[in-house]
Amino acid sequence: MQILKNKFIRFCADVLILAALFTLVQYFITTGLLNQYYQINLASMCINIILSVSLSLINGFTGQLSLGHAGFMAVGAYASVILTQMLGQPFIAGIFAACLAAGVCGFIIGVPTLRLKGDYLAIATLAFGEIIRVTLQNIDYVNGPAGVLGITKLTTWPWLFAAAVITTLVVVNLINSSYGRAIISVREDEVASELMGINTTKYKVIAFVIGAMFAGLAGAMYAHFFYIIKPETFNFLKSFDILVMVVLGGLGSTSGAIIAAIFITALTAALQSFPAIRMILYALILIIVMIYRPQGLMGNKELSRQTFGRIWSGRKNEHNRN
């Protein structure tokens, strides 16, 4: 009972902090303190957080290498746009369609490849990303390579905020449960996990489908913020971008994925006028991380209340909880 009570107090504190953050930004937007330029970067940041956290569930926690996250994003973007622009449905219907379509694609790719051990998923997702891109280029209904233009701007700060928070909550709650431990055990030792009674294929597919669904959500948010979607937007380089965030943040750390997403978005914004330098810098950062901190910024640790508590009271990390 006491434990439940403490949990409730902490839950209320979390809600308050999030509500404060939301209101503050909303205030800045309505008063015009946050101009167009910053709003665009804010949207990118939220979308990147969704992408990075969802990919970290697949690559970081389940230990399955997926190289086609942008493909699922494309599926979500196009599915939502077809619903809101072509079929005149509300945004929320578009969002659900995006998650559903991306989830179904994830299931279709996941079931045959995740049954096998080895890097079949990497190859299949790489191919999937390309197939989606080429297919979209050849569908006249969505204007082929030119893409869909003039999409109604429906993605507002409340939507972005809710999407990022829900993605993070679902992943964090899943990971910190018995189901999450089952998922992590697959990464740790697939054979031992299977022999301890865990249906490893099932959990790999679950994690992969959830990750794909949230990539679809990110796609829907993206499409209805930036007015235009083109197949080329969701190419391999975009998947690579997301992968960089997850690796940089630390495989198996949600807070790491969020921090890295924020950092990479800021870096991209700062280097907007020098796109060539951006790719070089990415490569450089990756190399430096691989040499000096191969486990990523956070390793598999999380930034949590305890971490802040320790910093606050000036104590060094005595008990490194995992």
Place this chain on the structure above:
Amino acid sequence: MAGFGVEEKMSIIEINSLDKSFGGLSAVLNVNFFLEQNELVGLIGPNGAGKTTVFNLITGVYKPDQGSIIFNGQNITGMAPHAICARGIARTFQNIRLFNDLSVLDNVKIAAHKNVPYNFFSAIFRTPGFFKGEEIIEKEAMKYLEIFKLDDKKDELAKNMPYGEQRRLEIARAMATKPTMLILDEPAAGMNPQETNELMNLIAQIRREFKLSILLIEHDMSLVMGVCERIYVLDYGQIIAEGKPEDIRRNKRVVEAYLGEEGE
């Protein structure tokens, strides 16, 4: 049933003419054996005799080329390992396979996932059922850690524990799946005589407490002789002897098999 005066012992597992070869090499050849309920049986044999392969066949890591495995009256041949575990067989590994980067407690909790007391959506929405369920899982896991005297190390990473404790943790983890049959692959390997002795007492204790049937591989003959009620001897993939420890000790073929190994 009652009244016939015939004591009918049910065998918990029956293995019939099991074959497995790797490439041209027959690792297991026409192996037959059984375990009765609550029996403690040893499987011994020289290096490369095929003992671990037999374990891998029972637990579904490999599919047999031929033969059948009947567990509790049910044919489990060729089932997936997790399905076999679900039916009540748990094991440890000759080369320790813990979840190295996870805590001791999490290692055991993962094995308890099989009986997770809340569903997926409770976990995501953090319902009261989730918190209650987590408490149950934690209590269960601590119970097994206490039996194996690892409860004060619950927050340590598995990889940071001394070798002997890692071996004990593997058994604790296997127990958390709530098996009716436990199979142990060289559980005392690398332990000193005192640790080995303690381990054997622990094994006897859990066997009594949980009414387990135990199949045990051990390389060290003297050790097996001390604890097992019955012994099977494997050599070049075939069972060459079966019987009580004292019979095995005197068996000419067994002595030859072991001497042959020493002569190598």
